[in-house]
Amino acid sequence: MTLLRKAGASWLPIYAGLYLLFLYLPVLLLPVFSVNASAIPVFPLKGLTFDWYRSLAGNDALINALWNSLLVGVASALLATVLGICAARAITRYRFRGRRPMTAVIMAPLFLPEIIIAISLLMVAMQLGLGLSLILVIFGHVLICLPYSATVLISGFEGFDPSFEEASADLGETAFGTLTRVTLPILMPAIISSLLVSFTISLDEFIIAFFLSGSEPTLPIYIWGQLRFPAKLPGVLALGTLMLLASLLLLTFAEMLRRRAAKRTQLDGGFHA
Amino acid sequence: MLDTVSAASKPMIEISGLRKSFGNFEALKSISLNVQEGEFFSLLGPSGCGKTTLLRLLAGFGEQTAGTIAIDGQDMTGRPANRRPTNMVFQSYAIFPHMNVEENVGYGLKRLKLDRQEEQRRVREALDRVELGALGKRRANELSGGQRQRVALARALVMRPKVLLLDEPLSALDKKLREQMQVELRHLQKAVGITFILVTHDQYEALALSDRVAIMFDGQVAQVGTPKDIYQNPVSRKVADFLGGMNFVDAEIAEENGVSLTLDAAGFGRVRAPKPQGYQSMGRQITLGIRPERLRVLWDDDQAEHQIGGQVIDRHYFGEVTQLIVEIPGFKAPLAVTETNDFGADDIPVGSAIRLAYDPDALVAMND
Numbered sequence: 001m002t003l004l005r006k007a008g009a010s011w012l013p014i015y016a017g018l019y020l021l022f023l024y025l026p027v028l029l030l031p032v033f034s035v036n037a038s039a040i041p042v043f044p045l046k047g048l049t050f051d052w053y054r055s056l057a058g059n060d061a062l063i064n065a066l067w068n069s070l071l072v073g074v075a076s077a078l079l080a081t082v083l084g085i086c087a088a089r090a091i092t093r094y095r096f097r098g099r100r101p102m103t104a105v106i107m108a109p110l111f112l113p114e115i116i117i118a119i120s121l122l123m124v125a126m127q128l129g130l131g132l133s134l135i136l137v138i139f140g141h142v143l144i145c146l147p148y149s150a151t152v153l154i155s156g157f158e159g160f161d162p163s164f165e166e167a168s169a170d171l172g173e174t175a176f177g178t179l180t181r182v183t184l185p186i187l188m189p190a191i192i193s194s195l196l197v198s199f200t201i202s203l204d205e206f207i208i209a210f211f212l213s214g215s216e217p218t219l220p221i222y223i224w225g226q227l228r229f230p231a232k233l234p235g236v237l238a239l240g241t242l243m244l245l246a247s248l249l250l251l252t253f254a255e256m257l258r259r260r261a262a263k264r265t266q267l268d269g270g271f272h273a
Numbered sequence: 274m275l276d277t278v279s280a281a282s283k284p285m286i287e288i289s290g291l292r293k294s295f296g297n298f299e300a301l302k303s304i305s306l307n308v309q310e311g312e313f314f315s316l317l318g319p320s321g322c323g324k325t326t327l328l329r330l331l332a333g334f335g336e337q338t339a340g341t342i343a344i345d346g347q348d349m350t351g352r353p354a355n356r357r358p359t360n361m362v363f364q365s366y367a368i369f370p371h372m373n374v375e376e377n378v379g380y381g382l383k384r385l386k387l388d389r390q391e392e393q394r395r396v397r398e399a400l401d402r403v404e405l406g407a408l409g410k411r412r413a414n415e416l417s418g419g420q421r422q423r424v425a426l427a428r429a430l431v432m433r434p435k436v437l438l439l440d441e442p443l444s445a446l447d448k449k450l451r452e453q454m455q456v457e458l459r460h461l462q463k464a465v466g467i468t469f470i471l472v473t474h475d476q477y478e479a480l481a482l483s484d485r486v487a488i489m490f491d492g493q494v495a496q497v498g499t500p501k502d503i504y505q506n507p508v509s510r511k512v513a514d515f516l517g518g519m520n521f522v523d524a525e526i527a528e529e530n531g532v533s534l535t536l537d538a539a540g541f542g543r544v545r546a547p548k549p550q551g552y553q554s555m556g557r558q559i560t561l562g563i564r565p566e567r568l569r570v571l572w573d574d575d576q577a578e579h580q581i582g583g584q585v586i587d588r589h590y591f592g593e594v595t596q597l598i599v600e601i602p603g604f605k606a607p608l609a610v611t612e613t614n615d616f617g618a619d620d621i622p623v624g625s626a627i628r629l630a631y632d633p634d635a636l637v638a639m640n641d
Contacts (some may be wrong), residue, residue, distance in 0.1 A: 168380070
């Protein structure tokens with residue numbers, strides 16, 4: 001028993017180290033090759049250059065795709081969060097017939113393969129005679145973001161004491177004033193988390209965008225298209241590095257928010273009625 | 274602030290025939306009550322008796338099923354909470370966590386569009402009133418339970434309501450702080466002169482704070498009166514029991530006139546007691562009650578005009594008092610006697626014979 005524990009104690013850090021290397025080394029190679037003077041991603045490196053980054057700035061197709069992705073991401077995040085707020089409020093505040101089935105329907109896209117969702121949306125769009133466009137992509141993304149945003153918001157609403165809203169009404173505030181002065185500010189951490197999660201999901205979603213975007217590619221579609229040309233690879237690496245940085249920033253921001261929210265609820269939890 | 278004459282002559286709240294149902298459950302079954310201006314009025318009862326439902330209807334949270342509420346002569350039917358002249362101190366205090374103390378207290382004033390100086394002056398005045406003047410910039414999560422309660426009070430009082438509603442405001446505080454806040458609450462009410470409606474399940478709190486108390490059971494008001502009145506003359510066994518210890522003795526009605534009953538009770542002999550409120554003849558049996566502290570131990574050769582003998586079968590020590598359980602020959606249940614410990618009641622051995630003195634006026638007749 002002690003022997004086993006001893007062996008475990010010495011091997012565990014090595015196992016953990018190897019595991020982390022396997023997970024993150026490929027990602028770390030991205031920035032390294034993105035500043036390599038050679039277009040072929042092999043060691044040894046040929047020299048330092050920022051040409052690949054410079055080339056991104058002049059690439060209209062790329063900028064266009066980035067723009068499309070941001071548009072879809074922001075729109076999907078906003079829509080999914082607004083719908084998520086309504087759903088979360090209904091689910092946490094009211095006991096109504098069909099509450100459980102409704103929750104299940106909202107969560108269903110988590111378990112449906114994305115390709116099925118993409119194909120069915122495509123079929124519906126065709127039947128209705130709708131042209132393929134970013135709007136369809138936004139609808140698709142709202143569908144797959146909603147389970148995540150609803151989950152985040154439901155937990156936000158569960159920690160929300162309904163007497164905050166009653167106190168606001170009692171002090172003379174209207175329903176709308178209560179929403180803007182009390183409900184939304186208190187739920188802001190959950191709302192921001194929901195926006196971030198939805199935005200991130202939408203930003204790197206490929207299948208739905210591939211089926212529905214038509215002639216307006218989003219960033220993942222553009223990158224996929226570029227991979228067929230070896231000469232374009234360093235540009236993709238540079239782009240990937242920038243996206244990595246952006247997601248790190250976003251993640252840090254989300255974590256800061258989460259800690260702030262956690263601190264508030266923790267200290268607020270002193271009272272038990 | 275208010276002289277007793279005007280306080281007695283003007284009802285601030287008139288509740289008549291008020292009912293409230295949630296589905297099949299009747300939370301309130303026809304409540305009628307009047308509360309005077311400037312009165313400290315308590316709604317007392319066990320959980321589920323409807324006292325909080327009644328308070329919430331006064332505040333405008335939810336609509337009554339039937340009946341009316343008038344505040345200061347105005348019918349409140351259909352008027353939402355934000356347009357009623359009431360303010361509430363919530364059980365959870367509901368201090369807005371994203372605002373500091375001053376912003377919390379000034380929350381309702383923002384709607385009134387006062388000029389900035391007047392608004393600040395009123396916030397400051399309210400905070401000073403609850404002795405929180407130095408903590409204006411603190412956030413809600415940096416406050417203790419007692420401080421939160423004061424913020425909730427200041428936030429409600431700053432609106433200058435006609436009626437202040439308090440939903441179990443002291444139940445979250447520990448015993449020591451609760452007793453201190455009781456005194457402060459009473460002083461505050463006297464100082465501002467506003468009608469206070471307090472919901473509580475703590476009978477001592479209701480007795481200590483209120484001008485009048487309504488005791489509620491099962492969605493109905495069982496008795497309304499001054500603390501002394503309801504404690505000394507409970508109308509029913511239930512009311513008597515809820516307000517503290519009470520010995521119940523079966524008695525038989527010998528005679529009856531307009532206001533009083535003449536009763537025969539084993540051990541106590543023939544006694545006269547006033548008729549309880551709402552007395553209806555239910556045959557010849559009636560319940561007689563006496564509070565444990567109204568029975569007094571007779572030592573050695575002490576004699577009293579009215580006394581009763583028995584045997585101590587149990588003894589409970591409570592620090593300042595001792596409770597003796599005394600079996601009396603011919604009684605169905607033993608009597609509980611509360612005696613202060615200064616003469617050594619805590620040393621009376623279990624099993625010893627004992628004599629108890631009582632005042633026949635302390636015997637109350639009650640409905641069942």
